[in-house]
Structure formats: C-alpha cells, structure tokens
Amino acid sequence: MVLTPLCEIPERLKAGNRLRKKKILDVVCLPNGWFLVKTENHKSTEDFMIRTVYKVRPRLRYYTPKHAHFAIDLYGKYCADRRKADKVFQAIIEVWHNNPINKVIEKYKTCTTGLPGYPIEYILYALRWILEQEDINYGGDRPEKLQRELDEILAKAGIKVPPGRHGSQLAISLFCNIKMGIHPVDAFIRANLDVQPRFRKR
Secondary structure (H helix, E strand, O other), X not given: OOOOOOOXXXXXXXXXXXXXXXXXXXXXXXXXXXXXXXXXXXXXXXXXXXXXXXXXXXXXXXXXXXXXXXXXXXHHHHHHXXXXXXXXXXXXXXXXXXXXXXXXXXXXXHHHOOOOOOOHHHHHXXXXXXXXXXXHXXXXXXXXXXXXXXXXXXXXXXXXXXXXXXXXXXXXHHHHHHHOOOOHHHHHHHHOOOOOOOEEEO
C-alpha cells in the first residue's frame, strides 16, 4: 500500500532509487522534516526494512526505528501527562487494528499536543510499518507459554488481537506493559527486544 506523502520528497529518496543498495519501495515525508523510507529486505519476498531519515543535506543521516524507541517515548509521555499518553496508546492500537492513519491522526492530534518526544505522525506511520514487518516475518512458532503470557497482557489492557496480527502482538504487549506502569527496562527484558539504534550516514 502506497502512503500519501505529507510534503515534497527529495529525488534521492523517491521510490525506485536505492538506499544502501536496497531498492526504495515507499516513502513518507513527515511534518517535522523527517522521512520514513521503506526498502526491500532479504528475509522473504514480502519482507522490507524501515529507515528514519532525519537529515538529507549535506549527507544523508538515518537510523533503523525499533519498538524500543517508541516504548521509551511512550514511557516519557506517561511521565509527563498520563491522560494524554493514554490517547497516544489508543491511537497506536487503532492503527494496529488497521484504521486509516490520516483519520487516527485527525482524531488524536489535538488531544496529544504538548507531550514531549516524538510527534504522533512519526509514531503512527513508523509503527504501522514496524508492526506490519513483524507480521510478515512471524513464523507462527511462538512457544505456547509465551503466547499465553502475551494473551494475558493484552487482556489486562483490554486489547483484542486483530486477525492475522499475532506476529506483532509481542511488540504491542510492550506498549501494554508500559501503559500498566512497568518500567521500560523490565518491559524490554520481558519482550526480549533490541534497544540500540544503528545510525548510518552516506
């Protein structure tokens, strides 16, 4: 699915060009001047990679966004304003349930303004691709015990798993734990997620 860009995309980042020798499949330009770039990847024919380009000139600078970055961001938002942070959490869940991003942003933009950290547009566009990537690469071989634990976490948070989204359930459980007051370090350990960003430049 091609996402509608929010502003002009530089020629070097347009679909069909290459980023680190990988073909660019799609690009989203965000209001803060960042770009989300989807490129081909090697795990399967449907697999892809996501890059956050935060500087275009004089050199291209970017990193690979991960669940952990958004968990830390959500934790910071809860520390600042729990009511508004809950709205961000709800917006993430709505996108996970495949609601149109533009409508979700319109619904939650005003009631989440003033929060520290990432803007809601970046959170939702990035997580849409990250969670989709998790579903694509999910092999369906999750241990039964872990699956029960994930089901329990989401049940406590009042969240239902949409059809075909069990691969990304692990990442969503991380956000649920943050919402329920678990410190990010403990949440990362439970989810066994990598937290170190890999910065690149060209």
